Amino acid sequence: MKNTAKKLSNVQPIPLLKQEALYIGIDIGKERHVAGFVSLTLLERHQRFEACPTLAFENSREGFSALVERIRTLAPFEHCFALVEKTGHYHKALIQYLQELDIPVYLMHVQERPKGMMKTDKRDALNLANTLYNQLALGIQVSDKTQLVRQAVPPTPAAAQLKGLIRHRYELVHEATQRKNKLTAICDEVFPEFTRILHDPNGPTALALREHFPTPAALATASLSALKEVRGKAHNIGNDRLLELQRLATESIGTKDIVRQRGLILEQTQLTRELHLLQEHIAQLEREITTIVVQAREGRILQSMGIGPIQAATIIAAIGSIENFPNAGSLKSYFGWSPTVIQSGSTVDSVGQTHKGTRPMKQMMFLIVSSLIKRDTEWAKLYERLVKTRCPYDQRTGQRKGKLRIIGRVAGQLIETMYALLKTDAEIIGKALPNEPPPEPVLYDPEKHRQHREGHYQPLKVSVRRSVLTLLPHSSP
Template sequence: MANRRKAPSNLNALPMLLQESVYIGVDIGKFKHVAGFISKTLLERHQHFEHCPAFVFEQSREGFRAFVERIRSYCPLEHCFIVMEQTGHYHRPLLHYLLELDIPVYVMHVQNRQGGILKTDKRDALGLANHLYNQLALGVQVENKLQVVRRAVPPSEAAAQLKGLMRHRYELAIEATQRKNKLTAICDELFPELTQVFKNPNLPTALDLREKFSTPHAVATASLIALREVRKKSYPSETQLLLLQQLAAQSIGTKNLARQRGLLLEQDLLIKEMRLIQEHIERLDLEIAQIVEHSREGQILLSIPPIYPMYAAAILATIGHIANFEDAGHLKAYFGWAPKRAQTGVSFDRASLTRGGSREMKKVMYLVAWNAVKSETEWASLYKRLVPRLCTYDERTQTYKGKGKAIGHVIGRLITLIYALLKQDDEMLSHLPPGTEPPEPILYDPDLHKSHRNGHYRPIRKEHATNHIVQVEP
């Protein structure tokens, strides 16, 4: 029996005779990437997806060009589909490069590798390509949503600007909190009685006092005129300043001079760092507010009463582009507010939130909902109607328990409204002829919201010239 010759795996041995689609998985690395190629013909030739060809290229423009040329040797660029995992930031240069060429790119969560098998970059790349081939070409459905591939859509102009700014602001806020905690600890050791006058020892006036009169002895021996120069307007009052001097004279703070010198140096540096961080945060807030107010998506979000510029910026930076989400349910899941139900027969039935989603957006939407229910909006009316229906009344305390369920419903409807407004604006812009000046964005109208809640619903029509959207309130 003649020996069966193994098909060559190099690309030069396979001329471009096919006009079929080629599915490519890219295993992302820090300096080099590995691409695996799969198609119907390649699978027939190599028998198994792990034996299909692969290509290694560098994380550079020359490497990206070589990768694209290798794709062209297989098929036209419009016939290829590429998938990659979202591994930190290393995949972004390649993603942006491919999107500029209008190549369909899909992304997916980082996958858990099966234990007990040899792990190589080529195997990982071909495994990704096989995932893409199964879902796009064969229509295979996966039970685990983390294995679903999603078409990558370039972020909007506002989202592209806000993403980095919001991430930096979030990091600065964390650093500011860390320094506040350190300054509080130093105050507790150096001059604990300060909090009897300044409830918050990290307020600007308190920090000015701590910087100029760094020890209890300096405060006790200072003149009232010198202490008055530190205060803002009439705070602290004359009585409070006298009390502060009395407390400083009898302070139980550390008297060890060596320890005091260390604490004073650390306190001085922390105060300067705090002011620098606050200056940067204020500059970021100004820039972020301007981006939101001058963007179409920002104007739409700001028209919803409980959404402030910083919340709108967080939403835009998180979603990137509304086309990334098929429906409002996917947006809820991405924000971490999708319900999950567990049921077994008739003895167990419980609903809760999924653990997935963005942690930052889960907090942001919670704050948005609380601002909504505390103000005179339709969301507050909805919350008041839902509390008696969804919560348990406690006769002893004369209050309702479990109000989080009502808040969750409000958040769900807010996310649905956000999706409807942004999706409608995106579809309207996509149908405009090139070069056409886009009309004003369609905004949220609280009067229409109220009329719809009362049963007077009218579907939005193209011939309407109104600048507001109809929102359904069941």
């Protein structure tokens, strides 16, 4: 930090024009960041952006303060723009710090460095600053969307709370599935006939029986009253099925090796306890997530569309703020449900789904649409109509072909409706006065959707009518 302060004392301030913008590119590191500064005055003085000034600062409060002091010597905050790459989580604290100072922060994907170019943090920072200068100041357009810079809008309060909870729930569910797979493998080795009576070997009743009677011999020699006590109030297994389970235990072909059984029983006991703990934590997270979704405006909007609380929470956490997406197409692309067209003359001509987007959201949207088309909803009616008109009937299988394309079509329209409602609500909140509560959000109305589908279109946004210039007939003098 002393070296940084010494460097700052030797820096001669470069006064910029009052209305001139300063573009800051920041190369993110784990313990140290490097900022590069580009502006019209700096480019005129140094002739090329690689020679513009830079600053190395620590990833700490003192380092952030040093960056702010350097920015003050170059331009006021209202004329500054910063750009960082999406690299893990090391940039989040810096982005929050800059946004608290009302400095607009832009994000872009990590760029691949051209081959043969020397890699330095200073060069990377200045390259980011030059990229931001080109796109914002000069208006240069890029053909590759991965090189496009987008402003980082702070997430809504609900999204900020749900992001960590949804991620933690996803990890816990993944770990619980691993435990279940291991328990299933142990059951197949110790007592493979167990699933004839209880199809799910990891259900509550099945785990209770396996925990109290870990081997087929222990289950076969147990009394019926002991089995009924462990079964509890479960209605999916009666006394006759318990007796049948005991009969299968006496004839089981599971492993008889005592040493092997002892190791499997110990592993099964630990896995069962771990699974119970994971399920308890998942239930606690889901209760907290549901409470947040019910109280949030975005949650009320998404639930009005027939989306469950956990699914709605996943969408809210993924979006962050609907202001991050300029149109519905960008949201569909982010969710991985936008169409891609491959065309080259007359030999190649196909349309399919994009391979981009976030995988959890792509899977979640598939589950949402699959659930909606099974219920009495407008989305189910749309799906049935499109299947009849777009999916040819296969005489050999007796089924219609191409239903997955229809699911993609329904998912696209669902995302468009979602975007329109969330964008309208964001505009309502933006127009509300600071000391007054905003009006109630505009929820999804199935009746309006039905009328829209029948041709009576009613846009959510009121279009501004342009004034019409009427030409009066010229009167002769």
